[in-house]
Amino acid sequence: MRILLIASSFNSLTQRVLVELRDRGHTVPVQVTPDGAAIRDAVSRHAPELIVAPMLKAVVPEDVWTAHRCLIVHPGPVGDRGPSSLDWAIRDGVTEWGVTVLQADEEMDAGDVWATAAFRVPEVGKSDLYRNELSDAAVSAVLLAVERVAAGYTPRPQAGGRIRARPALRQEQRRISWEEDGTETVLRTLRAADSQPGVRDELLGAEWFLHGGHAEDGLRGRPGELLATRAGAVCRATVDGAVWIPEIRARTGAGRPRACKLPATLALAGRLPDLPELPPPTRPSGRGRRTWSDIQYREQGPVGVLSFAFPGGAMSTDHCRRLLHAYRAACTRPTSVLVLGGRRDFFSNGIHLNVIEAAADPAAESWANINAMNDLVEAVLTTTDRVVVSAVGGNAAAGGVMLALAADEVWCRSGSVLNPHYRGMGLYGSEYWTYTLPRKVGTAMAARLIEEGRPVSAAASLGMGLVDRVVDCGPGEYTAEVTRLAARLASGPGVQSRIAAKKAEHERREPVTAHREQELSHMRRIFDDPAAPYHALRRAFTRKEAAGAPSTDARGAGAAVTAEC
Incomplete structure (x- = not known):
């Protein structure tokens, strides 16, 4: 099939869907689309049999979705609607979530369902979850939807009683109250904003966006106080423990270039008080005591x-x-x-x-x-x-x-x-x-x-x-499986002769x-x-500035194109 991918950026999920479809013999041009006009232009040039949108912020024009079958990948289960689906899920501490492939319709995320897949939600940052468990589920759902399109399947409408529409998760709702929030609350807040948009916060007399969060059980201090540094990260006290924050980004005003997300100690250079630089732990932390090292x-x-x-x-x-x-x-x-x-x-x-x-x-x-x-x-x-x-x-x-x-x-x-x-x-x-x-x-x-x-x-x-x-x-399961396979390799009879x-x-x-x-x-x-x-x-x-015309054949994806979710 000739399948046109339209996306707001050539991100990890767009790439994953692209390579999986191409591996199965489909012809798959890609168009990074800033707006509806670009979508119309891409459809006109490529004349696709099917349109798939793995990650799209722009609205698909009505004249496109009425003339062509257009499938939207929504990072939420059936009935979930809104632009911050995964953020809300992590913030709320859910343990299972889903991906839905639905048909583009007049109402956002309200179209008929072509396929869905569930996935487990581990305690990791949003971008990690997006690139891994969500990506696996999304690919399974997209491939099933494509098969169903080819087979003449009739999609099912969303059940009215299961609809849950939520607005974008704003910075006001992402605020951390260092004087009140415990470590688990702070971690969920940080993870739900990783890697974008970060959590806006005040620190050392300025405003920053905090990125990433890891638990620390061995340090204590006054809530909100910086306690130590390690490998570029800063450790900040909560009411019942502490968290490591690896990266921060300065908040810049309108009309000024966007600041870069940097290792926390580098971004805070010249502002940091005299803090102890802690060495990395001598062994990985177990269940009894959590800490962080890169x-x-x-x-x-x-x-x-x-x-x-x-x-x-x-x-x-x-x-x-x-x-x-x-x-x-x-x-x-x-x-x-x-x-x-x-x-x-x-x-x-x-x-x-x-x-x-x-x-x-x-x-x-x-x-x-x-x-x-x-x-x-x-x-x-x-x-x-x-x-x-x-x-x-x-x-x-x-x-x-x-x-x-x-x-x-x-x-x-x-x-x-x-x-x-x-x-x-x-x-x-x-x-x-x-x-x-x-x-x-x-x-x-x-x-x-x-x-x-x-x-x-x-x-x-x-x-x-x-x-x-x-x-x-x-x-x-990857870490355990790799360790098992490496142990089998090491115990094999030919390892010494190979060395x-x-x-x-x-x-x-x-x-x-x-x-x-x-x-x-x-x-x-x-x-x-x-x-x-x-x-x-x-x-x-x-x-995050414009860099010329977007690619239409997936070429030009660069050294750091996968650095965001």
């Missing part, structure tokens, strides 16, 4: 697991250096298999565009960041005394994909979407991609992936050799430093050229 290491017999979770998948210079330090420490342990990653949600999207944009000298920070990424990739690529597995639990893009490819094996969850290219940010690319990508998929396919700049599903990645294993499980062969091959092959030098020479010229498209594209992405 990098954790644990062992299970001969398997070491070095997991990391950076907001939005972006890795700043500091993130890269700290992860490299942790990687080198993990390599001193007596393990035969080292898993890099293994958490749910983002693996990595490469360099941290927000930190770069906010730097006094973005070109210099770009250079520092890309070299720090290269140092990390090189460490993985040159590890010879154990088998290294990259475990991609969610989406990955640009340098994040290349970081994964540096390992001996790449495993990803069945719901992952990979963007193995740099096209959307106007970059040549680095992180040894000219060595690792052709080695995995061949020279011709590597050139195609880089030039076309399209997202790739987990199944398609396996088929072309980009990944070595697809783990078919839910996002909540020996790996070391011998490393000694025989040509040094890979020439690839790094060649790639970085391209990158340096881009960074140092104020007129290079990279700078305008980076600013548009980080400041």
